[in-house]
Amino acid sequence: MHPRRSGQVLQCDCCENVPPQSHCELCNINLCVNCVEKHLSDSSKTHNVVPLLHRKTPTNYPKCPDHADELCKNYCEKCDIPVCSTCVSSSKHEGHDISDILEKLSAKTKSLQKDLEELQTRIFPRYEEMASDVQTEKAELERNYGKLTTAADQQEEILHREITAIVNQRKSYIQEMKNKHLSILNKTTIEITQKIIELKHIISNLKSTLKSNDVSLTSAYESRNSDFRTLPLKVRVTVPSFSPQKIDSDQLNEMLGSLSPLSINTEDGDTMKSAEAVSSPSVKPLIDEPRVSATIDTGYMQLFSVACLSEDQVWTRGENEIMKLLNLQSELLTSIQTESWNAPRDIAVTRDGYLVYTAFVDRTVKVVKNKQIQTVITLQGWRPLYVCSTASDDLLVTMISDDRQQSKVLRYSGSTATQTIQFDDQSRPLYSSGYKEKYIIENRNLDICVADRSAGAVVVVNQSGKLRFRYTGHPSNTEESFTPVGITTDSQGHILIAGYIKNRIHILDQDGQFLRYIHNLERPRGLCVDIRDNLFVAEYDTVKVKKIQYLSTQC
Template identity: 45%
Template sequence: MDSEFNLQDVVRCHLCEAPVPPLHCAFCRMHLCFTCKNEHLSHKSEEHQIVPFNERGRLYPKCSKHPTNLCDLYCKQCDVPFCFECVSSGKHLEHTQVNILNVLKQKKKIIQRDLKEFENSIYPKYKEIAFNILVQKDGLNENAMKLTIAINKHGEALHREIDIAIKKLQSDVDKMKYKCMVDLQKLEDEINNSISDITQTSAKLTQLLNSNEVFSYKPRNTEFQTIPPKIVVSLPKFIPQTINRKQIHRQIGSLSASSTFFITEINTAYGKTNTLYSVACQNDQEVWTRGLDSMIRLYNIHSKLVKSIQTKSGNTPSDVAVTQDGELVYTDYEDKTVNIVKNTQIQKIIKLGSWRPCNLCSTSSGGLLVAIVSDDQKRSKVVRYSGSTKKQTIQFDDKGQPFYSSNASPKYICENKNLDICVADNEAGAVVVVNQAGELQFIYTGLPSKTEKPFFPFGIATDSQSRVLTADCDNHRIHILDQIGNFLRYIDNSHLVMPCGLCVDTKDNLFVAETSQGKVMKIQCNL
């Protein structure tokens, strides 16, 4: 048994031998009287921790192998505290041994750090999501009520002939509401469970700070650091039609589709002074971005800046894309070049003469499609390249009329899974789609509306089902078309502001560059 705890010993100050010393240095394991305290602390080459004499044992855990002994040392290899008797057994002889109080201080610092992160970061974010769910549920109920009123009002004008159709629509509203409410309730339960777990963990961490049980502590912060995406319910709208008795069921109206979106915000360095314009998926976890400066930045989905690359000329890049081999390519309008980044080295692969490159995309065959405009801004076309070799030019329809507007306004471009070439012609207010041979498939100019701003397409992307998605910047929405140009639906909600560049990852998650806020929005939804 440690002699300092033997009741038959006369406890004295280790410096002056005064009886019953009131103090104890935990690091030096020395008893001290008040007179000798300052002398002991004057040894600045050593670390000290003065505690009341009757609390001297609280800092040291009991040895698991020798319960009557206190642990003075800590084995880094075994990750356990041990006493001097353990040392004599030779178990930790070849291992790195450190003072137990140093480990104690380090452990408590880790606990304090983790507790701070729980209280100041993780917990508030979970609470924010939980509050957002409540708001969405209130909005869902309110919207469903408004829909029911609108449907009933329209039904009164049609009298008994439309009773069956009206009841069907009301049933559809209830089904949509139920489906969305189930999604919200499920996520709310998950978030509340996490909040409860976080609260309990925080309480345990607070208790650990005041105990000597910290050696069994295993951090759990990483379980909660990936904050769940925000959930946004896209509320349906009732779209009434002019009454036609012969086609009553078709002309009563319909409900737009409802859906549940999971939105993750990726914060970037862009903002009002450096507008974010383009995004390109490097993989499912990382996305390249470009704005008005000369830097191209790679962010991961946790808003961490992974890499920055400056254009070779120092000019602003016009667009960015990622090749089939995972290499970054970009256009330089001023320098009239298309460039590729290989192992941080920038190589020029295309040099134009009297033309300038605007937007581009990578093709499934490993080549590039580049939208270019003439120096005088009177002609524009799309050119297919294999390396630096021109393979195809797409400029005129079968009547000799140009496909695309002539000036240097954005013409975001992508290749569909069916090999169609899709261009969002901003100046023309149209999405122009041609097939692989350059033959016109369709032109989409938005849906007519007296209350909305003109269709103003910027970014464009396609998914695994060959659906075409284009950003309608001024109306704050994404239009979704099928592969033959039929309008399917909008992605339209309060969390989408001035969308511009688009890209889709291998899981059909949509990444949206928001020009006004400088954020990339990752939208997970079942289209």
């Protein structure tokens, strides 16, 4: 700390005996009225003198761990650490991308603010709502069990002494079931309360980090929002019913009535989508005549996949090792080239706008950040086929075993596999063992949809991996072969499937009911839908991407 700034009263940093009224932001010194003119007379620098009250708060740069006298004002993108000017010029960071640490701080701060907003406005209120629901459920449970006890008492009054013992036994059974119900609800309350406490702690820490402007804290921050998006199991208590019968002295126990068995049901906690994904979509009906609004020439010899980056920019994947980002005018904006022996099998775009692709040959899934290719998933004994990014920012990957006898879907959070989907309730394979296309997408209701070309079916499971339905083509076209390839979904929950042989798109509702076709396409392969529900179709033969409006914009 400067010696003249360590006390309670500031003094001019030049004359050191007069209170300052101004501040030079270039030199970072305080100046009194008399010293300002002298300071500005130095024409070797472009000084920026401002009133003292208007001076900018100095940035709290971290100290360099390797060079004690220097501050880290830069950031190494490759090493993902703050660095000082000496570090930048050293061989350790030679050839690395170096950025200004304030720009990195700004981006990270926006991420923190986004997480804080989601925690405060969406996740935390849902936990509070669940806690309130459990209390309401407990109150309702008390009332309903009270009704059961009252019904038993009424029967006791009718039967008098001879059934007193039976009634007491029955009331004891009622109390036992009630205690079991209460025990489950109390356990749920404790779990939710613990989560709320943890959320409050995280929110408090985030607020402190944002206020501190401390780059070290901000750089070290790791988001835990995904840990809380999946809510705890919901407990649904079904109170037993009491069925009184007419009194028969010979069959008092039976005539007293019976209680239905104890029933406690749970529901999977909802997985909340990010703030961008949760706004309720307006109803958009299908239009009678879909319209092609743009055609993009890709320059490939064969075209397989398309992935939307925005309304007017799409990533494409063809027969070679080059992935191209094109606009609606067919202009090449950027390209990513892989090794010739390790060409991409499929592409997708994450919520953060990063390109993801599967590399079949070396059994990996890779992400492209700042034109740098990073491996995020490496498989053993399996090879990745197709990939999609989910609302919770997970990756869903279809894959086939090395012996090509098994297929499955794995969900990844980062590089960690968190879910395997392979068999139905009867332990039968959900997907064919063929290595042909198995495009994958997540629907708005979190169903997982796979277009299994070898099986001639679209296989749809719910978020837990339980089979919901299979679609094998329009019911009236039993004579035709169904060859599903590309698949996507929209804001209405529609499932759109590219029928490769018949040159058309099948449109289903989220429950698998056929709605209509989109015709006049030439061997459609890959599909994607942008945020405004425009459909992009990759045509294999024409090697063009067509942008199609198929939903009405009038709500």
